[in-house]
Amino acid sequence: MKDQASVLRETDEEARKLARVLLRSARYAALAVLDPATGFPFASRVLLGTDIDGVPVILVSALSTHTKALEADPRASLLTGEPGRGDPLAHPRLTTQSIAEPVERGSAVHQRIRTRFLDRHAKAKLYIDFPDFRFFRLVPQSASLNGGFGRAYVLEGADLMILSPANEAVAAQAAQTVRDLVEEHADLSEALAELFKAPNDAAWRICGVDCAGFDAISGDLLNRCEFESPIENATDIKSHISKIAYSLREI
Structure with a gap:
């Protein structure tokens, strides 16, 4: 058999x-x-x-x-x-x-x-x-x-799990990272809505960052965006998030 x-x-x-x-x-x-x-x-x-x-x-x-x-x-x-x-x-x-x-x-x-x-x-x-x-x-x-x-x-x-040497550093500066992104990109909410193919009037905000990606939330909707690979340097976090959030506009 x-x-x-x-x-x-x-x-x-x-x-x-x-x-x-x-x-x-x-x-x-x-x-x-x-x-x-x-x-x-x-x-x-x-x-x-x-x-x-x-x-x-x-x-x-x-x-x-x-x-x-x-x-x-x-x-x-x-x-x-x-x-x-x-x-x-x-x-x-x-x-x-x-x-x-x-x-x-x-x-x-x-x-x-x-x-x-x-x-x-x-x-x-x-x-x-x-x-x-x-x-x-x-x-x-x-x-x-x-x-x-x-x-x-x-x-x-x-x-x-996220196995990165930058975990603690990213955690320590997570709130400031989000504030910087909002300050540098006034249209961040609109860019996220476009990325998620959501209505333009949906107010999206980043609700979590880590070495492997970021989370964005709008009301009861939550989306996870993963980086291609976890970052190993905390200074790279903003550029990686911006690259994903504005990826559709670069096509």
Whole structure:
């Protein structure tokens, strides 16, 4: 009897990029944990952000089942990827298996994540500083990408992370970088709308920068733009963002 052919494709850079975009462009995700009371898988919806190294982060209440589960067992899975028109199974999605790391309140990492999270989820300001709320970094260990029918890939955790020596430097100057871009490009919002093929009256703003790309938001819409490769010098961040934002006007 012949062995059944593998449904997996060889993981290439195109698959890695799709996986990174599915994870980094998600405003929310389905989170699966192990319920310590029953041992059964427990799934819920959480708001999603990313740290400067590409690690996804969640903000959760100590009163919730998933927080208690993560405290008992740090293993978790995230499902990201939006279904579009037609068959929802024909659209790409990513399952990321992670180890949850609690973020110490008051630490430099906490402040960095808090700032990045609020840039993406402004309404979270209503409760982000409540004493029972905390951040977890969900460090990717492996991932399963389904790019649509017949397009399945397995990725390593490192494929989803930003491994650049400039991470800390970019994080330190992120807010100033965005201010400089707005000052230097008065039509930045219009350029982003054109890039995303959005209505011209949509007000787009950059809500996150890192060594691998940038995030832009307009209302409930979030788009991720990846650089061709992560930058290794923080001084290159503005030129890379400008190049992508104005790429259509150069054609």
